[in-house]
Amino acid sequence: MNLMMEVLFFGFVVLTMTGALLAVRAKILMHGVLGLAVSLLGVAGLYLYLGSPFLTLMQVLIYVGAICVVLVFGIMVGYTPNEVAEKVPMGRNALLGLLASGSAAFFLMVMVLGRTHWVPAAHRVGDFSIEHVGESLLLTWCLAFEMISVVLLIAIVGAIILARGGREEGSQ
Amino acid sequence: MMFHANLNTYLMLALFLLMTGIYGMIRHKTFIGMLISTELVLNGAGLNFMAFNKFLAPDPAVGQIFTLFIMGIAAAEAAIAISFILAVYRKFSTGDPQGVTDLKG
Numbered sequence: 001m002n003l004m005m006e007v008l009f010f011g012f013v014v015l016t017m018t019g020a021l022l023a024v025r026a027k028i029l030m031h032g033v034l035g036l037a038v039s040l041l042g043v044a045g046l047y048l049y050l051g052s053p054f055l056t057l058m059q060v061l062i063y064v065g066a067i068c069v070v071l072v073f074g075i076m077v078g079y080t081p082n083e084v085a086e087k088v089p090m091g092r093n094a095l096l097g098l099l100a101s102g103s104a105a106f107f108l109m110v111m112v113l114g115r116t117h118w119v120p121a122a123h124r125v126g127d128f129s130i131e132h133v134g135e136s137l138l139l140t141w142c143l144a145f146e147m148i149s150v151v152l153l154i155a156i157v158g159a160i161i162l163a164r165g166g167r168e169e170g171s172q
Numbered sequence: 173m174m175f176h177a178n179l180n181t182y183l184m185l186a187l188f189l190l191m192t193g194i195y196g197m198i199r200h201k202t203f204i205g206m207l208i209s210t211e212l213v214l215n216g217a218g219l220n221f222m223a224f225n226k227f228l229a230p231d232p233a234v235g236q237i238f239t240l241f242i243m244g245i246a247a248a249e250a251a252i253a254i255s256f257i258l259a260v261y262r263k264f265s266t267g268d269p270q271g272v273t274d275l276k277g
Contacts (some may be wrong), residue, residue: 002174006174009175010175013181013185015187016185016188017185020188020189020192020193020212021192023192023196023209023212024195024199024200024208024212028203029202032200032204032205032208033204033208036211036212037206039215040211043215043219046182046185046219047222049176050182050222050225051226051232052222054236055222055236055239055240058240058243059243062246063211063243063246066247067211067246067247067250070251071207071208071254074204074207074254074257074258075204075252078204078257078258078261079202079204093198093199093216094199094203096198097194097195097198097199099195100195100198101190101192101194101195101198102192104191104194105187105191106188109184111189113180113183113184113187116231119228120228121228121229121230124229124230124231124232125230125231126233128232128233128236132233133233133236135233136231136233136237137237137240140238144241145187148241151244152248155247155248155249155251155252156248156251159220159251159252160253160255161260162252162255162259163254163255163259164238168240
């Protein structure tokens with residue numbers, strides 16, 4: 001049983017990593033979105049191991065379901081077919097990207113992960129249940145919850161205002 | 173050694189997501205590609221919160237709620253960014269960040 005859990009865990013890890021690599025290395029934008037979806041599915045599986053089936057469902061629903069579809073629509077509406085595939089990447093950009101991410105990884109790994117001794121909380125209150133999450137969402141974090149809803153409303157209205165009108169309308 | 177019950181495994185994976193996100197943001201030559209990489213970075217942050225929530229935090233609800241908030245912000249950000257991309261595409265007829273140079277002196 002334990003071995004099976006471990007194997008499944010590595011399956012999710014591989015899914016996450018290959019998806020992320022595909023998302024950043026893809027030459028065709030649609031493949032990038034596909035890689036992103038695969039990576040997000042892998043992370044959704046990892047949330048199961050972190051004790052929250054609720055967040056797994058939310059991840060699949062919001063990220064894989066909503067955001068990836070929005071990206072696909074963005075590609076469909078915003079790009080003409082010959083622009084959907086990116087041109088061959090500039091060598092300089094790829095090199096700079098490797099440098100930036102490599103140095104960030106180095107510092108975080110050596111300075112933070114290598115030197116920190118994580119101390120668990122002395123005692124825990126509550127549990128991982130969805131009841132507890134909902135209770136603290138509407139009692140302790142009520143203000144943040146309402147702020148998020150306002151932000152989402154403004155984002156929706158702003159997106160509609162920005163994207164209104166057809167493609168021909170604005171191009172002189 | 174059980175990898176799935178070890179905090180460092182998750183932190184390394186989140187670090188990998190952050191790394192690939194930064195790399196993709198610099199490497200991609202389209203706005204949508206950059207947006208995809210941003211989602212990867214946000215997802216790494218969410219994974220980090222969930223890992224700390226599981227292994228260290230005193231109240232297991234806090235990390236889950238914060239990850240939910242990250243998802244909400246990411247959804248809002250994606251919607252706004254897509255509409256920006258559409259507006260830029262309409263005005264400049266290009267999805268290439270190098271082509272948008274109205275403020276360049």
